[in-house]
Structures are given as C-alpha cells and as structure tokens.
Amino acid sequence: MKEIQKMIENGQLNELSALLAEMNESALRNLVSDLDAVDKVFVFRLLNKSTAAGVFEDLDVDQQALLVSSMEDPEVLHLLEIMDPDDHARLFGELPASVTKRLLASMSPEARNAVNLLLGYPEGCSGRVMSPRYMTAREGQTVENVLYGLHKSSLRPDEMESIFIIDRERHYLGYIRLGQLIKATPDTPITELIKGENVFAYTRQPRSEAIDLIMEEDIPTLAIVDSEKRLVGAITFDDALDMMEEDTTADIHRSALVGPVKTNIKDASVKMLYKARLPWLLILVFVNVFSGAGIALFEETIASVIALVFFLPLLIDSGGNAGTQSSTLVIRAMATGDVDSKDWLRLVGREAAVAVLMGCTMAIAVSVLGLVRGGPEVALIVSLTMIIVVLVGSLIGLLLPFLMSRLKIDPATASAPLVTSIADISGVFIYFAMATWILGI
Amino acid sequence: MKEIQKMIENGQLNELSALLAEMNESALRNLVSDLDAVDKVFVFRLLNKSTAAGVFEDLDVDQQALLVSSMEDPEVLHLLEIMDPDDHARLFGELPASVTKRLLASMSPEARNAVNLLLGYPEGCSGRVMSPRYMTAREGQTVENVLYGLHKSSLRPDEMESIFIIDRERHYLGYIRLGQLIKATPDTPITELIKGENVFAYTRQPRSEAIDLIMEEDIPTLAIVDSEKRLVGAITFDDALDMMEEDTTADIHRSALVGPVKTNIKDASVKMLYKARLPWLLILVFVNVFSGAGIALFEETIASVIALVFFLPLLIDSGGNAGTQSSTLVIRAMATGDVDSKDWLRLVGREAAVAVLMGCTMAIAVSVLGLVRGGPEVALIVSLTMIIVVLVGSLIGLLLPFLMSRLKIDPATASAPLVTSIADISGVFIYFAMATWILGI
Numbered sequence: 001m002k003e004i005q006k007m008i009e010n011g012q013l014n015e016l017s018a019l020l021a022e023m024n025e026s027a028l029r030n031l032v033s034d035l036d037a038v039d040k041v042f043v044f045r046l047l048n049k050s051t052a053a054g055v056f057e058d059l060d061v062d063q064q065a066l067l068v069s070s071m072e073d074p075e076v077l078h079l080l081e082i083m084d085p086d087d088h089a090r091l092f093g094e095l096p097a098s099v100t101k102r103l104l105a106s107m108s109p110e111a112r113n114a115v116n117l118l119l120g121y122p123e124g125c126s127g128r129v130m131s132p133r134y135m136t137a138r139e140g141q142t143v144e145n146v147l148y149g150l151h152k153s154s155l156r157p158d159e160m161e162s163i164f165i166i167d168r169e170r171h172y173l174g175y176i177r178l179g180q181l182i183k184a185t186p187d188t189p190i191t192e193l194i195k196g197e198n199v200f201a202y203t204r205q206p207r208s209e210a211i212d213l214i215m216e217e218d219i220p221t222l223a224i225v226d227s228e229k230r231l232v233g234a235i236t237f238d239d240a241l242d243m244m245e246e247d248t249t250a251d252i253h254r255s256a257l258v259g260p261v262k263t264n265i266k267d268a269s270v271k272m273l274y275k276a277r278l279p280w281l282l283i284l285v286f287v288n289v290f291s292g293a294g295i296a297l298f299e300e301t302i303a304s305v306i307a308l309v310f311f312l313p314l315l316i317d318s319g320g321n322a323g324t325q326s327s328t329l330v331i332r333a334m335a336t337g338d339v340d341s342k343d344w345l346r347l348v349g350r351e352a353a354v355a356v357l358m359g360c361t362m363a364i365a366v367s368v369l370g371l372v373r374g375g376p377e378v379a380l381i382v383s384l385t386m387i388i389v390v391l392v393g394s395l396i397g398l399l400l401p402f403l404m405s406r407l408k409i410d411p412a413t414a415s416a417p418l419v420t421s422i423a424d425i426s427g428v429f430i431y432f433a434m435a436t437w438i439l440g441i
Numbered sequence: 442m443k444e445i446q447k448m449i450e451n452g453q454l455n456e457l458s459a460l461l462a463e464m465n466e467s468a469l470r471n472l473v474s475d476l477d478a479v480d481k482v483f484v485f486r487l488l489n490k491s492t493a494a495g496v497f498e499d500l501d502v503d504q505q506a507l508l509v510s511s512m513e514d515p516e517v518l519h520l521l522e523i524m525d526p527d528d529h530a531r532l533f534g535e536l537p538a539s540v541t542k543r544l545l546a547s548m549s550p551e552a553r554n555a556v557n558l559l560l561g562y563p564e565g566c567s568g569r570v571m572s573p574r575y576m577t578a579r580e581g582q583t584v585e586n587v588l589y590g591l592h593k594s595s596l597r598p599d600e601m602e603s604i605f606i607i608d609r610e611r612h613y614l615g616y617i618r619l620g621q622l623i624k625a626t627p628d629t630p631i632t633e634l635i636k637g638e639n640v641f642a643y644t645r646q647p648r649s650e651a652i653d654l655i656m657e658e659d660i661p662t663l664a665i666v667d668s669e670k671r672l673v674g675a676i677t678f679d680d681a682l683d684m685m686e687e688d689t690t691a692d693i694h695r696s697a698l699v700g701p702v703k704t705n706i707k708d709a710s711v712k713m714l715y716k717a718r719l720p721w722l723l724i725l726v727f728v729n730v731f732s733g734a735g736i737a738l739f740e741e742t743i744a745s746v747i748a749l750v751f752f753l754p755l756l757i758d759s760g761g762n763a764g765t766q767s768s769t770l771v772i773r774a775m776a777t778g779d780v781d782s783k784d785w786l787r788l789v790g791r792e793a794a795v796a797v798l799m800g801c802t803m804a805i806a807v808s809v810l811g812l813v814r815g816g817p818e819v820a821l822i823v824s825l826t827m828i829i830v831v832l833v834g835s836l837i838g839l840l841l842p843f844l845m846s847r848l849k850i851d852p853a854t855a856s857a858p859l860v861t862s863i864a865d866i867s868g869v870f871i872y873f874a875m876a877t878w879i880l881g882i
Contacts, residue, residue, distance in 0.1 A: 026657075058657070150623045157620025161602050161661065178619050179598025182591045215686070216467070216499070218679035220602065220661055237678045238659035244682070245656070248689050249773055255696070256769035256857070257762070265774040266784060273795045277766050281759065281799060281831075285806055288758050292751040296814070303747050310736045312750075313757060313865050314729040321698070321725055321858040325718050328697030332690055333706040343707060354714045358722060365726055373737070390722075416697070416857035417762040424754050 001034060008039050017046050028055045033063055033264070041070045053079055057087075062263035065094035068103075076103060080111070086131040086239065088115045093123065094262065117232075126210040127203030129243065130224040130233025135163045137190055139173060144186035150178075162221035162234070165194050170230040172200050172223050200225050203232060207243055212337075214240045251335065255328070255415040257281075284421050291316075291425045298432035301441050307374040308435055311366070311382050316427035318362060318386060319393030320420035326351060326397030327419045331411050334401060344402040351398045352391060359390035381438050385431045392430065393423035442475060449480050458487050469496045474504055474705070482511045494520055498528075503704035506535035509544075517544060521552070527572040527680065529556045534564065535703065567651040568644030570684065571665040571674025576604045578631055580614060585627035591619075603662035603675070606635050611671040613641050613664050641666050644673060648684055653778070655681045692776065696769070696856040698722075725862050732757075732866045739873035742882050748815040749876055752807070752823050757868035759803060759827060760834030761861035767792060767838030768860045772852050775842060785843040792839045793832065800831035822879050826872045833871065834864040 007016040020028065020043065028047070032040055032055060044052055044067060056064060056079045068076050068091065080088060080103070092103070092115060107115070114132045121127030135155055137146045150160050163181070165173045174194040184193060200223040201210040214222050214237055222240075224233040253261060257280035261268055295302070302308055330347075333339035339347070363383035370379030400414035400422070435441075448457040461469065461484065469488070473481055473496060485493055485508060497505060497520045509517050509532065521529060521544070533544070533556060548556070555573045562568030576596055578587045591601050604622070606614045615635040625634060641664040642651040655663050655678055663681075665674040694702060698721035702709055736743070743749055771788075774780035780788070804824035811820030838860045842852035876882075 147623060150620070155620075157618045157624055158659065160620035160623065161618075177598045177602075178623070179591070179596075179601035182588060182601060182619070183598060215679070215682045218599065220678070237661070237682070238656070241656045241678070241682065241685070244685060245777060249777060252693070252696075252769060252773045255693075256766045258766050258770060261770070264779045265770050266780055266788070270791055270794045270798070273791070274798050277763070277795065278799050278802060281762055281766075281803060282806060284762055285755065285759060285803055288755040289810060291754040292810070292814070295751045295754070296748075299747055302750055303744075306740055306744050307737075309743055309750055309753075310733040312753065313732040313736070313869060314726065316754060317729050317858075317862055317865060318722065318726060320861065321722055322718070324858055325697045325699050325722075328693060329699060329702070329706050332693045336686060336690060338705045339707055347707070350711055350714075353711045354718065357711070357715050358719050361719060362722060362726055365723060369730060369733070373733070416861075417758075417765055420761065420857075420861060421758055424758060428754060 001031070004031065004043070005035070005039065008042055013046070016043075020046055021048075025051065025054050025058070029058050032059065032067075034266075037066055037070060040067055044071075045075075049078065053081075057083060060264060061087075061090050061094055062267065064091050066267070068095060069099060077107065080107065084131055084133065086129055086233075089128060093128075121203055124207055125203065126201045126205050126207050126224050126235060127233065129207050129210075129239060130203070130235050131159075131239070132233055133159050134221060134223075134234035135160055136166050136231065137163050137176075139165060139167055139191055141190050142186065143181050143184045143188045143190060143193070146176075146190055147181055147186075158236075158238075162219060162223075163190075164223050164231055164234070165190060166231050172225045172229055172231045173197060175199065175219070175221075175223060177220070199223070200229075201235070202227065207235075208247060210235050211240045211244055211247075251412055254410065254412040255331070257284075257413070257415065257417050280417065284417055287418075287421045288424065291421075291428045294425060294428040295432070298436060301432055301436045301439065304441060305374070305378070305435070305439065307378055308381070308432070310373055311370070311378075311385075312428070312431065314366065315382065315385050315389050315431055316424040317420075319389035319423040319427045321393075322355060322358060322390045323393035323397030323419040323423040324416045326394045327401055327414050328397075328416070330398055330401045331415065334405065334411050341402055341405045344399060347398060348395070351394055355391040355394035356387065358394075359387035362390060363387050377438060381431075381435045384438075385427075385434050388430050388434075389423070389427045392426050393419070396422055396426070442472070445472065445484070446476070446480065449483055454487070457484075461487055462489075466492065466495050466499070470499050473500065473508075475707075478507055478511060481508055485512075486516075490519065494522075498524060501705060502528075502531050502535055503708065505532050507708070509536060510540060518548065521548065525572055525574060527570055527674075530569060534569075562644055565647055566644065567642045567646050567648050567665050567676060568674065570648050570651075570680060571644070571676050572600075572680070573674055574600050575662060575664075575675035576601050577607050577672065578604050578617075580606060580608055580632055582631050583627065584622050584625045584629045584631060584634075587617075587631055588622055588627075599677075599679075600662075603660060603664075604631075605664050605672055605675070606631060607672050613666045613670055613672045614638060616640070616660070616662075616664060618661070640664070641670075642676070643668065648676075649688060651676050652681045652685055652688075692853055695851065695853040696772070698725075698854070698856065698858050721858065725858055728859075728862045729865065732862075732869045735866060735869040736873070739877060742873055742877045742880065745882060746815070746819070746876070746880065748819055749822070749873070751814055752811065752819075752826075753869075753872065755807065756823065756826050756830050756872050757865040758861075760830035760864040760868045762834075763796060763799060763831045764834035764838030764860040764864040765857040767835045768842055768855050769838075769857070771839055771842045772856065775846065775852050782843055782846045785840060788839060789836070792835055796832040796835035797828065799835075800828035803831060804828050818879060822872075822876045825879075826868075826875050829871050829875075830864070830868045833867050834860070837863055837867070 161178050162175045164175050174197040176193045180193045199217050203224055203226055210222055220237050222235045223231055226232050259276035261276050363386040366386050367379045367383040370382040397419045401411035404411045404414045602619050603616045605616050615638040617634045621634045640658050642654055644665055644667055651663055661678050663676045664672055667673050700717035702717050804827040807827055808820045808824040811823035841855035845852045845855045
C-alpha cells in the first residue's frame, strides 16, 4: 500500500506496472478500494484493459461512481460494456445527473434502452434492480427445443439457471430449472415440468419482498412482471445476496439514528457524516429537556439529600439498557417477519415478567451500594426505583416499535438512542417521585 | 387463527380438516408457526403426509425442533426422509441429545453417516452446514459424459447447477456451471471449461467466510474441502441466504448485549430471555458505579448550584448517543469488511472533526436553555461540556470496537449500551470538573 503510494509520488511508472501485473484481481480490488480518488484512477490506467474491467465490475457501486466521475468517456464506455444493465442502473443512480446523461448519450441504443427502463422505477423497488437478461420459453415447446435455444443464445451460463415460461402475450406462466431439462427426456413438453406459477414479484413491489421470495422458494432467479403479469425482468440470487447486505447495513445505521451514508464509511466526508448524524442528536437534545424539567420539579428533594444524585446515571441507564434490549429484539423480529404489528398484546405479559425478574436481581445488587452510600432509606428508594425503571424501560422498548409501525414510521427508528432518552425521562420522574414519597418531603 | 384455535378446543376435527385442506403450503406454514406447541402437533397430524412434509421442510429450525420433540418416532422419520442431510444436522443440533441419539438409531445407515459427519464439525464452521449432495466429474471427461451422468444421477435439479471437478484422489480442481455444458459442444473436454480452482472453503473455516465467498464469486454452490483439499461437501446459495439472515439476527441481538436466543422471539420463554438479557445489564450496573463515584467527588459543587443537575441527563445522553452512532458505523463496517482493525488511526481525525462540528451545533441549542434556567455561567458550562462530551463520546464509540478486536473480543460487544455507560462516566467527570473550575469552587 505505502510502497505503491510512494511509487505514484515518485512517478516510478515501470516499477508500478510490473508490480500491478503480478497481483491477482482480488488483491487489485482491495488496493483500488483503499487508495485516494486520484491514485485510484492512476493505478487503474496502468492495468491492462481486461484486468481493469474485471476489477471494476467487482468494486462497490460508490467506488465505481468515484472512478467513473474522474475518468474520460471512452474509458468509461469500455468498462460499461462489460457490466450488466442492472448494474448500470445502480451505478447511474449514484452518479451526478449530468454525467449520467452524457454517458447514456454515448452508449449503444439497446444498452441505453435497458438502463432507461430500469431508471424509470423508483429506488428500492424490484423494477429498479431487475436484469433484462434471462431465458424465456413458450408454452408449446419441448425440452429439446429449449435446450437448443439455450445452446444458441447469447446469454451467459449463469443467466440460464431458470427458464421462464410465457404465453403469446408474454404473460408469466411459471419457471423451470435448467437441471429439470437435463433430467427429462428430450421430447417432454415443458408444460409438464413447469413450476411456481405464483412465484414472481411486480416491478413496483419493494425489492425486499423480492429477496424474501428468493429466500423462501430457494430459486436462483425470480421473475419480475408488470401490473398485467407480463414478464419484464429477473432478479438473480447473487443480486439478492448483495442487496440483502446493503439493506442490512442501512437498517443497522438507522438503529443508531444515522441517516443514509451512501458510501464506504472509510471514504465518507466530514460534511456527509455531519448531515447524516446531526438531526437525530438535536432532536434527542430537545427530548431530553423534559428530563431536565423533571429534575427541576424535584429541586427541594435533591437539595435535602444530595446523595440521591449519585444513583441517577446508574438508574436511568439501567432502564435505557433494558429498553434497548427489548426494542432491538422486537425490531429485528419485525424485520424478519417473526413478529407482526398485531402481536404486541401477546408479548406484553411475558416482557413484564422478564423485566420484573431482571429488575429484582439488579435491585439486590444496587441496594448494597445504596446502604453504603446513603443509608437504609436511600437503599430502599434505589432498589424500588430499579425494579420500576427496568419494567417501564422494557415496556417502552417493547411497545415503541409497534406504535411506530402503526403510525407507518419505520420501527427501526425506535432504537437504542430514542428508547434510552424516553426511558431516561421516565426514570427521572420515577426516581425522584419515589424519593419524595419515601422521605416524606 | 382464532377460528382454528376454537375448532381445536371444540374438537371439530372434520371442519378443521376441511379448512386445512383448502389452505396452501405457505398459509399452513404461517399457521403452524403461530400456534402453541400442542396445537401445532394437532394441526400437523391432520395434514396429509406430503403436505405435512412440505410444510415441515420450510419451518424455522426451532419450530421443527419443537414439533419433533412432541411427535412419535415413526412420524418424525417420515419427515426426516424428505429433508436434506445438512438440514438434518441443523435440526439435530437444536434437539436434546437423547432425542438425537434415538432418532439417529432409527435412520437409514447412509443418512446416519451423513448426519454424523456433519455433526462432527463444531458449530459455526462450514463443515457443519455443508450438504453431501452435489455433482462431481473427473478431469478426463467430456461435456457429453458429464451431461449423461447428470441425466442418470439421483440428484435433484437444484443440486446440479455447479459441477465440481476432482482428480483420482478427490482433490478439488475447480468447478463448471451447468449452463457452460449447454453452451459447449458435446465433445469438449471439461478441463477446457474449468474455473475457480481457488474458489472453495475448508471444513473448519467459519461459515461466514464461505458465505462471503459465495457472494463475491456469484456462484450457486461452493465446494467445501478437507485439510488436504479433498472435496467433502457443498454449500448452496439458498443455505447462504438463510445463514446470512441468521447471522445478522445474532449480530443485531449482540448489539443490544442480548445473549443467544435460539428461537423465534415469539416462542422464547421467560427463563430463556432472563438468562440472555441479565448478564450484561448487571455488568453495566457495576460499570455505572463509577459515574456515581464521580458525582460523589463533586458533591460540594452540586450542593452550591443544584441547577447543574437539570442538565446532567441531557449532557450524558448526548455523549452516549454520539458514541452509539460512531460505534454502530464502525462495527458494521468491520462486519462487511469495509474497515479493518488497522484503519483506526485514519478515522480518528475525521471523527474528531465531525464530533466538534456536531458538538458546537448542539452547544448553541443548549446554551439558550442554560441561560434561561441557570444564568450565563451555567450556560457557558453546559455549552463547553456539550462540545467535549460529544467529542469524547464519539471517540470512545470509534475506538472501542478497534480495541475489542485487538483483544480478540467480538467488536459487536462495543455497542450502544456499553458505549453509553462509558460515555456517561466520562460525561459526569467532564461536566462537574468544568463546573467546579468555571464557578471557582
């Protein structure tokens, strides 16, 4: 890495070329990912055309966008030639509109049509990520006909693993797997082998539903149809795997209330991160004003027993942590479909039982501390508060995601930071109200 | 759902049978998942054998285990017959050892061998999840030979999409895709088509690495080899998709410091959840004792300006929230391989810049509150503390995952609750030290 950066600085072109020629594609891909934007293009130009194309194809889409933005059109077009149209659409979605327009203009008419079609669908829907490269067969054909068609087709071997069956109007009727054709006798009518007449997704359906269908049906390729059930594209398992990883990353970021970061974290700019992270932090500052107001209400209680403040972070954190656990469990179960928005009532009783048991165990632990630091009254206040705070925190964590999903807000928003802040406010009130009552102030 | 529970209670067997007969497999699967353990078995027995087998195959492994534990052996054996050996191993891993032993004893010798082989590998490694069903071909064969072999084999069509090439000693040499055989002429030697001689995983390699390889290479099936590179099994893309979802769920649970929950959350018992959730909550209680000790140090400062307590939850939460954001971004980037343990130094400078910018913005927001509630001195203390607390919280969130990974602890442990607690302790010290200094106490 450093060696290579030094070579670039010193302009040692021959040495660098020789070194790059010895590296394999995966090492090159890692190298290109790690370099700065300018060095990236530099190294890229030293690769021979076919190696460059192979490396480019496997880069993350944000890395591709970075490279394309810094290269000249003929170079870019060469790279685009070897990419699939669905990958074009993903790349173009990342590029500035002006660059997209310029590149589209110089592409072949067929490629342009394919990309434009995919770009016409909103982001996140199945149509946007489908590929126009797939094999079709008509109802009337036999196994032999289809095998001959595959043999002569211009599709790549990995695009043949499912064959979609359509009628004269291109309506989707089902699929057959390539292996079925091998097992069957040549004169078998394909209608005898057909499966999955209900296994397809509409172009406007969220892509996550298409991925779920691929997972459920264990198929290498899923048919994508328009509103009249006419076959228009296909999503393959390898795209499903990539998208699943992308979607999981977005979900996890949302769980820390981080907005969309459309690039590898290593390359994100200060401005991008500031914009993604600040909004919720500011909202939470205002939410937390309520805990301050709560404390102000109990100023007298605090003034008379300052030792109460010692236990404040401990107690409110415990509620927040228990709440974070419940909300994380529920949000994930909702995402995988293990729990749906009607299940809340069923889970409340069990959650309360778990929370009270945990609260009691934690109360025993803190009562010792309370005794040592503040005497028996403080110990009693702290223990009772612990039980209630863990219970309330857990129930908030459990119910908030259900509430969000009722309000059509992404339940992942009800995550650690928000649950912690709300649990803190309740914790402050419970704690000082309990203290005021027990101390008889 | 309710209707069906009522039918079971009232013993309306005929009505129930009729209703079940009308439902398709996916509706039945959802129904069986949602029912209580006893009702599950009840409904299951009313299904005809082949429907029952189809529904069983697609249930979650914990649901399968639940059913099998409550059924009699002949019924179970019928279900096992239709499952793949790798799925057997997964199911048996979930069952009590006594049940596994009894079932293994009554299975066919071949099936028993296959399962025993898989069970011999530790959980989480590739060997444990590989399937023994895959197609092989020898170096010397032609396309025609292999196609004929496939046509005659007992493999299912979906098990034929990759053909692994081996030598006389079963050493793995590479693979070909079924589609390549269709495109090639019948007399082509398969050695001309062979690809991916380095694309395989060892049985002892973590399964996550096998999944990454499937994603990277876009292959339907990955070869699994023993330490001498002899072919022993295969992992398919559909298993990869399922495992990816399982692993993500485990990671997300760990991010809330929840221990392993080996079942659908809806079915988890109070005891199971208590055991999974309590340990870290207790550890965090002890971590938080330090924030109490910090407050005790500054008792005098607090006693002289009680208004300082109003801002305590607000300030420590802000540090914790900023820290949660950084740790979440880093942990995920480590999981996807975008960032590795050597990158920390490179990220610190940018993180500090982002944190100071966010801290200043938040300081402006809270200074108004400080002015209103405590006067100019409190406003100054609160604003300065906010900037430092957000900076320190962010750096803790950034660096803790790197530290964990150096110490060979799963970096996901450095997640929201732990970062929050550590940020809270620093927040308490920073806040009251700043107050003591500015107020000149």
